[in-house]
Amino acid sequence: MEQKGKLFVVGFGPGDFKHITTRAVEALQESDFIIGYKTYVELIQDLLTDQTVISTGMTEEVSRAQEAVKQAENGKKVAVISSGDAGVYGMAGLVYEVLIEKGWKEETGVEIEIIPGISAINSCASLLGAPIMHDSCTISLSDHLTPWDLIAKRVEAAAQADFVIALYNPRSGRRTRQIVETQRILLKYRSPETPVGLVKSAYRERQDIVITNLAEMLNHDIGMLTTVVIGNSSTFLYDNKMITPRGYQRKYTLNAEKQPLKPHQRLQKEAEPWAMDQETGLTQGSYEEAAVGLLTKAPAPEKKSTSFEIAMEALSRVSGQSAAQSITPPLVQQEMESLFELAVSPGVANKQFTPRQMMMLAEVVGEKGTMEYTPNHKIILKIPTTEPDSIMEKLQSVGFLLSPIGDVVTLKACDFCDGEKAESIPYADELQQVLGGIEMPKELNIGFNGCGMACYTAVIDDIGIVFRKGKFDLFLGAKPVGRTAHPGQPVAEGIEPDRLVELITNIVEEYKQNAHPNERLFKYFKRVKKIQGYQYQDMAPKIKIEPAPCGD
Ligand code: SAH
Numbered sequence: 321m322e323q324k325g326k327l328f329v330v331g332f333g334p335g336d337f338k339h340i341t342t343r344a345v346e347a348l349q350e351s352d353f354i355i356g357y358k359t360y361v362e363l364i365q366d367l368l369t370d371q372t373v374i375s376t377g378m379t380e381e382v383s384r385a386q387e388a389v390k391q392a393e394n395g396k397k398v399a400v401i402s403s404g405d406a407g408v409y410g411m412a413g414l415v416y417e418v419l420i421e422k423g424w425k426e427e428t429g430v431e432i433e434i435i436p437g438i439s440a441i442n443s444c445a446s447l448l449g450a451p452i453m454h455d456s457c458t459i460s461l462s463d464h465l466t467p468w469d470l471i472a473k474r475v476e477a478a479a480q481a482d483f484v485i486a487l488y489n490p491r492s493g494r495r496t497r498q499i500v501e502t503q504r505i506l507l508k509y510r511s512p513e514t515p516v517g518l519v520k521s522a523y524r525e526r527q528d529i530v531i532t533n534l535a536e537m538l539n540h541d542i543g544m545l546t547t548v549v550i551g552n553s554s555t556f557l558y559d560n561k562m563i564t565p566r567g568y569q570r571k572y573t574l575n576a577e578k579q580p581l582k583p584h585q586r587l588q589k590e591a592e593p594w595a596m597d598q599e600t601g602l603t604q605g606s607y608e609e610a611a612v613g614l615l616t617k618a619p620a621p622e623k624k625s626t627s628f629e630i631a632m633e634a635l636s637r638v639s640g641q642s643a644a645q646s647i648t649p650p651l652v653q654q655e656m657e658s659l660f661e662l663a664v665s666p667g668v669a670n671k672q673f674t675p676r677q678m679m680m681l682a683e684v685v686g687e688k689g690t691m692e693y694t695p696n697h698k699i700i701l702k703i704p705t706t707e708p709d710s711i712m713e714k715l716q717s718v719g720f721l722l723s724p725i726g727d728v729v730t731l732k733a734c735d736f737c738d739g740e741k742a743e744s745i746p747y748a749d750e751l752q753q754v755l756g757g758i759e760m761p762k763e764l765n766i767g768f769n770g771c772g773m774a775c776y777t778a779v780i781d782d783i784g785i786v787f788r789k790g791k792f793d794l795f796l797g798a799k800p801v802g803r804t805a806h807p808g809q810p811v812a813e814g815i816e817p818d819r820l821v822e823l824i825t826n827i828v829e830e831y832k833q834n835a836h837p838n839e840r841l842f843k844y845f846k847r848v849k850k851i852q853g854y855q856y857q858d859m860a861p862k863i864k865i866e867p868a869p870c871g872d
Contacts, residue, residue: 324395324431325391325392325393325394325395325396325397325398325430325431326392326397326398326430326431326432326433327388327389327392327398327400327415327430327431327432327433328347328348328350328351328397328398328399328400328432328433328435329399329400329402329406329410329411329412329415329432329433329434329435330344330347330348330399330400330401330402330406330435330437331344331401331402331403331404331405331406331407331408331410331435331436331437331438331439332344332348332360332363332364332401332402332403332437333403333404333437333438333443333523334403334404334438334440334443334444334522334523334524335363335403335521335522335523335524336523336524337366337367338523339438339443339523340364340367340437341435341436341437343435344435344437345367347399347433347435348364348367348368348371348399348401349367349368349369349371350397351371351397351398351399352371352372352391352396352397352398353371353372353373353374353388353391353396353397353398353399354368354371354372354373354374354398354399354401355373355374355375355376355384355387355388355391355398355399355400355401356374356375356376356384356400356401356402356411357375357376357377357381357384357401358375358376358377360375360401360402360403361373361375361401363403363524364401371399374387381411381414382414382418384400384411384414385400385411385414385415385417385418386418388400388415388418389415389418389419389422389430392430392431393430400415402437403437403440404437404438404439404440404443405436405437405438405439406434406435406436406437407434407436408439408440408441408458408488409458409460409462409488409489412434415432416432419432439458440486440488440519440522440547441456441458441486441488441547441549443519443522443523444486444517444519444522444547444549445486445517445549447517447519447522447523447527447529448517448519448529448531448549448561448562449517449558449561449562449563450561450562450563450564451484451515451517451549451551451555451562451563451564452484452486452549452564453484453563453564453565453566454484454552454554454564454565454566454567455481455482455483455484455552456483456484456485456486457474457478457483457484457485457486458485458486458487458488459471459474459475459478459485459486459487459488460487460488460489461487461488461489461490461491461495461498461499461502462488462489462492462495462498463495463498468498471498472501472502472505475502475505475506476505476508479505479506479508479509479510480509482509482552482553483552484549484550484551484552484555484564485506485549485550486547486548486549486550487499487502487547487548487549487550488547489544490502490542490543490546490547490548491542491543491544491546492543492544493544499538499542499548500538503534503537503538506534506550507534507535510534510550510552510553511534511553512533512534512535513533513534513535514533514534514550514551514552514553514555515531515532515533515551515555515556515557515562516531516532516533516534516536516537516548516549516550516551517529517530517531517532517548517549517551517562518530518531518532518537518540518541518542518546518547518548518549519546519547519549520541520543520545520546521545522547524545526545528541531557531560531561531562534550549562551564552564554568571658571659571660571661572658572659572660572661572708573660573661573662573724573725573726574662574712574722574723574724574757658704658705658706658708659702659703659704660701660702660703660704660705660708660711661700661701661702661703661725661726662700662701662712662722662723662724662725663694663696663698663699663700663701663722663723663724663725663730664681664698664699664701664715664720664721664722664723665697665698665699665720665721665723666719666720666721667719667721668721668731668733668745668748668749668752668768669733669734669735669736669739669742669745669748669749669770670735671697671735674718674719676718677718677719677720680714680715680717680718680720681699681701681715683714684701684703684711684714684715685701685703686703688703688704689701689702689703689704690702690703696730696732696765697732698723698730700725721752723756723757724757726759726763727759727760727761727762727763727764728757728758728759728760728763728764729755729756729757729758729760729764729766729828730756730763730764730765730766731748731751731752731755731756731765731766731768732765732766732767732768732776732778732781733745733748733767733768733769733770733776734768734769734770734774734775734776734778735776736770737770737771741770741771741787742770743770743787743790744768744770744787744792744817745770747768747787747792747817747820747821748768748770750821751766751768751785751820751821751824754821754825755824755825755828758828758832759832760828760831760832760835761831761832761835761836761837761838761839761844762835762837762838762839762840762841763782763840764782764783764828764831764840764841765781765782765783765800766781766782766783766784766785766824766828767779767780767781767783767784767785768785768787769784769785769786769787770787771786771787771788772786772788772789772793774786778795779795779798779807779808779810780798780800780805780807780808781795781798781800781808782796782797782798782800782808782840782841782842783795783796783808783824783827783828783841784796784798784807784808785820785824789814790817791813791814791815791816791817792814792815792817792820793810793812793813793814793815794810794811794812794813794815794823795807795808795809795810795811796808796809796811796827796841796845796851796854797809797841797842797845797846797851797856797859798842798859799840799842799859799860802867802868803865803866803867803868804860804861804865804867806859806860806861807859808842808859809845809856809857809859811854811855812854823852826852827851827852830851830852831844831851834848846858
């Protein structure tokens with residue numbers, strides 16, 4: 321019986337053999353014919369054995385597709401190859417178009433299998449960091465088959481809608497203006513500092529990676545083998561990596577170690593002075609001059625203005641028109657708010673709020689924030705804001721103690737009988753200063769009670785410290801929550817006050833260094849059996865109780 325023909329349309333990924341799929345390799349090896357653009361065939365040459373290769377020039381895609389269909393109809397197995405994914409500006413659509421022209425139907429016609437590959441947007445993104453992450457799109461700047469007006473419209477729409485954009489076919493020997501015009505459109509909506517990644521020949525021999533920004537991107541080499549990745553308004557640079565956060569609302573707490581972004585990396589408020597309408601008739605030169613002038617802050621506008629007004633002023637200077645005449649759409653500004661989270665309390669020992677503090681809370685939390693009272697004698701604030709620093713200043717100005725929330729050290733002290741048993745307060749204060757807010761594998765509450773009554777329940781905190789007869793007793797490894805909760809194990813009595821802070825610091829440090837992520841102190845103690853020389857004993861209830869996870 322005659323062999324049945326088959327069409328494989330194969331995306332072979334960025335170019336190296338580690339990033340091609342197993343199915344793609346199988347298809348190439350199963351095929352009688354390999355049909356593709358010369359450069360691409362060369363890239364996969366070493367995977368071939370005795371297949372017949374038909375390689376054609378760049379612009380001969382249609383004839384390649386026709387040849388492939390013809391060979392498959394003659395009973396041959398044919399692989400049509402594309403770099404990246406064959407369905408992304410590749411051969412898949414063309415092959416279908418040729419088949420459809422011939423009245424092909426899946427049931428009766430030649431068999432076809434499209435084999436997916438890693439497209440440039442993904443391979444290039446992997447080399448830049450994590451720039452895609454959020455809603456993104458690809459736009460090809462090639463106007464050979466697509467009218468430029470339509471491409472420009474898509475760039476405009478994507479820029480306006482704050483998509484991360486991967487520009488394919490950004491520039492060739494003859495098509496040099498498209499990327500310049502694209503930059504101009506993007507700058508209408510995005511800050512000049514928007515991170516931009518240029519990846520040339522990803523995972524190929526001449527791979528080159530440049531991280532730059534929207535204002536500077538044209539000062540670098542961009543060619544046929546480059547993919548240009550434009551960040552969205554929340555994309556930031558960190559250690560020369562381009563990162564787009566998963567969401568727009570970022571969370572900040574107080575702890576400096578935890579801040580992924582420095583304040584200056586948050587979206588700047590400056591309006592884009594570049595927001596010029598396409599219809600202004602500006603030449604690239606005059607536009608750049610105006611822009612550079614604004615960036616270097618010269619010529620300075622005479623009166624103090626908002627950045628939007630500065631942009632309008634610049635526009636009227638270069639266009640000779642009043643700003644209102646020349647700008648039609650309003651600028652799109654992504655005013656970035658972060659959700660600032662922190663905990664406040666009147667003090668380590670002080671449990672009394674003043675009216676001024678309550679009024680300040682109401683002021684900073686406003687209509688949009690929330691206040692939540694917790695079992696740890698703290699109020700947790702969650703406030704959407706662009707200015708966490710000013711919130712902190714205000715709260716501190718009325719005497720609040722601020723602490724980060726999350727997996728950090730929290731000191732919970734009693735009220736020392738309204739300050740009557742004040743002898744040990746300085747030690748609580750010192751512990752707060754030394755350890756308060758430090759990041760931990762899991763939340764770590766230190767309970768500090770000023771007398772043997774321990775009525776603020778220090779013995780059921782992760783670390784319990786009880787002041788008694790001028791010295792300290794220490795409890796370790798309580799399981800503070802759950803149906804199998806139990807107090808901490810009394811590990812030492814009569815610790816001399818001058819040893820306390822160092823001893824607790826050592827315990828906390830040891831736990832921080834050695835615990836698994838999310839391993840609470842009691843679990844760590846149970847696992848390692850010894851902390852700072854203190855031996856573990858099982859304090860769990862002796863009768864059998866099923867532990868129940870949250871919600872059960
Ligand atoms: N089908 C391909 C795209 C073909 S269009 C895919 O899915 O990736 C050709 C454009 O793709 C190039 O101009 C370039 O912008 C991009 N491109 C393809 N391979 C690339 C690579 N290895 N490195 C960088 N960009 C690449």
